[in-house]
Amino acid sequence: MNLTVNQAVWMAAAMMTYERFKNDQVKSMSDIGLVQADIQKRAKSLTDSNVEGARISQHFNGDHENKLHNFLRQINEKNRRLSYPGEFNGEKERPDLNFQDSLTLSNGEEISVDQLINFVETEYRAFFDNKESSIVVPKIDFKKIITHLNTYANHPYKSPYQLDESERQVYLAIRESGSAAVNELNKLADSFALKYGVKNKNKSRWLTGGNDVVRRYLWNQLKYEEYENVLTSISIFAEKNDEEVQFRISIELDEKKAKQSDFDRHHKILNKPLIQDDQYCYYIKVNRSWDSEVSNEPAPEIQKKIQDGEYKKVQIVYHLTNEQIQLQSLTNEIIYQKLDNAFGNLIEYYNLVIGKVKSNKSNLPDKEEATMYDKNMILYGPPGTGKTYNTVIYAIAIIENCSIESLFREDYQNILERYNNYKKSGQINFTTFHQSFGYEEFIEGIKPALDEEQDELLQYKIESGIFKAFCENAQQLKVTNNNEALEIDTRVWKVSLGGSGMNDVKEDCFENNRIRIGWDYFGEDLTEDEEEPAGNVKDILDRFYDVMSIGDIVFSLGDQKHIDAIGVITGEPEWLEDEEYYKRSRSVKWIAKNIHEYVYDLNGKKNLTLRTIYELKRMSTDSVNELILKHSQDELITVEENHKNYVFIIDEINRGNISKILGELITLIEPTKRLGAPEQMKVRLPYSKEEFGVPQNVYLLGTMNTADRSIAMMDTALRRRFRFIEKMPNVQLLEEIKVGNIDIQKMVDTINKRIEVLYDREHTIGHAYFMALKNEPTIENLENIFKNAIIPLLQEYFYEDYSKIQLVLGDNAKADNLKFVLDTPVQINAVFKANPDIDIPETKYSIQLAAFKKHASYIEIYE
DSSP, X not given: OOOOHHHHHHHHHHHHHHHHHHTTOOSSGGGGOEEHHHHHHHHHTTOSSOOOHHIIIIITBTTSTTOSOOSXXXXXXXXXXXXXXXXXXXXXXXXXXXXXXXXXXXXXXXXXXXXXXXXXXXXXXXXXXXXSSSOOOOOOOHHHHXXXXXXXTTOBOOOGGGSOHHHHHHHHHHHHHHHHHHHHHHHHHHHHHHHHTOEEEEOOOSBOTTSSBBOSEEXXXXXXXXXXXXXXXXXXXXXXXXXXXXXXXXXEEOTTTOOHHHHHHHGGGGGSOOOSSTTEEEEEEETTOSSEEEEOOOHHHHHHHHHTTSEEEEEEEEEEEHHHHHHTTOOHHHHHHHHHHHHHHHHHHXXXXXXXXXXXXXXXXXXXXXXXXXXXXXXXXXXXXXXXXXXXXXXXXHHHTOOHHHHHTSOHHHHHHHHXXXXXXXXXXXXXXXXXXXXXXXXXXXXXXXXXXXXXXXXXXXEXXXXXXXXXXXXXXXXXXXXXXXXXXXXXXXXXXXXSSOOHHHHHHHHHTEEEEOOGGGOTTSOSSSSOOOHHHHHHHHIIIIIOOTTOEEEEEOSSSEEEEEEEEOSOOEEOTTSSSOOXXXXXXXXXXXXXXXXXXXXXXXXXXXXXXXXOTTSOHHHHHHHHHHHOOOTTEEEEOOOOOEEEEEETGXXXXXXXXXXXXXXXXXXXXXXXXXXXXXXXXXXXXXXXXXXXXXXXXXXXXXXXXXXXXXXXXXXXHSEEEEOOOOGGGGTTOEETXXXXXXXXXXXXXXXHHHSOGGGOOOGGGGGGGGTOOOHHHHHHHIIIIIHHHHHHHTTTOHHHHHHHHTGGGSOGGGOSEEEEEOOHHXXXXXXXXXXXXXXXXXXXXXXXGOHXXXXXXXX
């Protein structure tokens, strides 16, 4: 039996769920979670088609914005569960199946598809019907958290394995207590993440950064995944302050990274009244103090003190102290209910900050009201209508997943500040097309490169163009080690650790998180030998020291067609004096070790060689990501796909030679052809021979000046793949601008009406030309705009047919001294001798500079 991918994924999840129920392994909601990689593995056994991780994490995940089906629900980063019948009102909850097909379970038992569906519709559905909701109250031992903090908060810590037996037991007990406490708080955070649709971003640690002191607080940070760039979060704390242990839920702001616009956004929490309950309060950070003060002041007073600079940051907080727990004899279930209720109340403030709309059924953001944007858009219109200006707003709306309307209500400078920050972080890129722009600059090409040590040696190398590099950046995985993010690049190296297969050097590297290479006889600084490294050896050492960098990915050679480890470089080159050989080293965090992964096809059907170090240029970023996601096995390492939105802006997109620039990309940018889509496509690039596709999280945003080229003349292939959004002059924005008695709105509106009649609407004049008058409404400024922008534009539009320009500006009905374009009769006899036998215009035209200084010249345009 060979199933489609859709059928295989649903069947795999249903079979695994059936096995758990039949083996009596399901006691609570947490027991029905299935590891995403396990679903993928089982699905692969049911189909000959390729089952990609993105199918399970996105397209079949009913909680994901890119969903195509509702087969699964997301529990946390790595776990999914099968949707129950009716959970999505029957919409795309199950693929079409052949009821007579037979399946083999992991224990060898045969089961028909009909039986499997019957189980899902009865026993599995009943499991949810017996609950008050789809969230079961988890069993959390809050006493473990309280006891740990009461006993060990701020206690010094040492690694138990470096101590004698008597001390070892003490620190083993501390470690056991800390691990248990963290586990309980993580269970609480995971429960809220599942119920409220947020993501448990930072899981708690019980040791400080130096691993030498027990923390006085445990902390979990939760955010909506699509708003992870917003610095406000809803966080859960268990902490010990002044000998008192308490649980705290707080609307937090990461002030170390925050700019003023982030503070302004965060303080929207003050727009909603504080809940009238003694356990809710404001935490105020005063500018002159590092500590937070408890306050129950009215929100307007706090807002005023923020504006006056007295207060810096405000949090809304719920706290439940151990004293209250003891006095009221609260059970674990009641503690959970209180914290759950508080989280549900506070998430409304969090939604207020980020602009999410709460649905009627729960505190989850309303999926139907969430703003969605097309993958490819072009803002088009006449010059001066704010197309480039609006790309800033559209880019922020896409990245932060908020509405355009909500951003128009914000201060533009705050939006621009966020835009520039996203540009610095690589989430936004901007370029302008022109006639000499080509495929080599946009996708990839062969570029000359001079050897810095040998100035006359000219070499050529294949370089990614700006868009290909942008797509690779958008695909970068997020890897965290012990809650610390690892910097990852898209460059991949093959390293031979002592050769192929397992050996002493490789075992040492795996055990001590490093890679090692030889040529020790050249010494640490490469100058001890009489001869310096040359040829291939020089190339290898140059790569190791100068080209390889922190964040690069390394594959350890297994044999010609397989790798046996995947790691991320975390350190600069080192010299291992204590080692007998292979003394050159770099620190590496191994994501996976002792694997046997076939990479021959991914490497362009080329064998891996024993050469010590070289870059694997044929492997696509998408393929490398799949390998990392497949083999991430360390409990301390978390690997996540990149779900951030990226925006590539192309200004003046119609001025470039589209076919020349985009090449095969014209097909790849289609939403249905992007990576992870049902009809995904990749092409093998002509220079690098690498397979390339466009990821789902990359948005293309172009601008097009209709006065430069009519939309009707655009490449049909381009038009079909983009959504066109018209940006016409908006004279309403000029409503309050007056220069003396000159009504700028009426003037521009009148000019445009005349242009529409004499030419067309695509050549009207945009409001942006006149926005500078808002801050400086002087006749001198208006004169400058007309002389240097409006008149030259009209000259271009009407091919210097000044009679039409006169009609546009009303000069045909003005007194001569008020005309911008002055018409005077041609005195033929004063210019030519005799009477020339040719047609000579009867009128000549000139720009009358004096008219630009007169208010009446502008007023009589529209009066």
